[in-house]
Amino acid sequence: MVFFSDHLSYKNPSAQSLVVLQEFLSILAAGKVSISKFLYLTGPQLQSKFPGLQELEADLLETLTEQPYKILHLPYLFSNWEQEAYFAKLLSQAQLRGRLEFAESEEQPALFIKLEALSSLVYRILDSWDYQVETLAWRPSAPATFGDLAAFLQKEEVLADLEVHFR
Numbered sequence: 129m130v131f132f133s134d135h136l137s138y139k140n141p142s143a144q145s146l147v148v149l150q151e152f153l154s155i156l157a158a159g160k161v162s163i164s165k166f167l168y169l170t171g172p173q174l175q176s177k178f179p180g181l182q183e184l185e186a187d188l189l190e191t192l193t194e195q196p197y198k199i200l201h202l203p204y205l206f207s208n209w210e211q212e213a214y215f216a217k218l219l220s221q222a223q224l225r226g227r228l229e230f231a232e233s234e235e236q237p238a239l240f241i242k243l244e245a246l247s248s249l250v251y252r253i254l255d256s257w258d259y260q261v262e263t264l265a266w267r268p269s270a271p272a273t274f275g276d277l278a279a280f281l282q283k284e285e286v287l288a289d290l291e292v293h294f295r
Contacts, residue, residue, distance in 0.1 A: 129163045130250065135171035135182050138204040138214045138240070146181050149188055157191070165257060166197035167250070172239045173201045173265060186263075196257055201265040202246065203239035227291040228282075234275035234294040 134145040155161050189197055222228050278292045
């Protein structure tokens with residue numbers, strides 16, 4: 129079983145995956161469904177002074193006492209054909225205001241991954257189940273910042289002359 133958390137989307141405020149995970153785990157506990165392995169894919173582990181939904185989901189997984197499971201913290205997930213609203217908003221604001229405005233600082237890591245890299249990674253993880261419970265984190269080989277992202281976007285002819293602002 130592979131469970132995709134809402135936290136794979138950048139700045140996703142939804143608690144829907146917590147509800148779905150809780151429902152699924154109660155179905156498992158009732159013996160209505162059986163699984164041999166459980167892989168929980170979630171976003172990167174971020175330091176926060178407030179407890180978050182991601183931690184609640186990890187706590188819920190501790191109830192999986194009979195089944196082996198892995199938690200994998202990934203960079204944020206975007207498909208190649210349907211971009212997350214973050215980029216749509218960034219580009220529509222650029223069109224209106226004539227500049228690229230990032231709510232993040234220039235040095236903040238921009239943790240994104242493409243679907244092809246994810247499918248290869250998931251295959252490798254599912255191929256190895258030496259431990260009953262495991263928490264893993266994966267980072268791209270060349271981590272980028274939002275400053276790098278801005279520089280990449282400015283390579284496009286349409287965006288090349290836009291000013292860039294960070295907060």
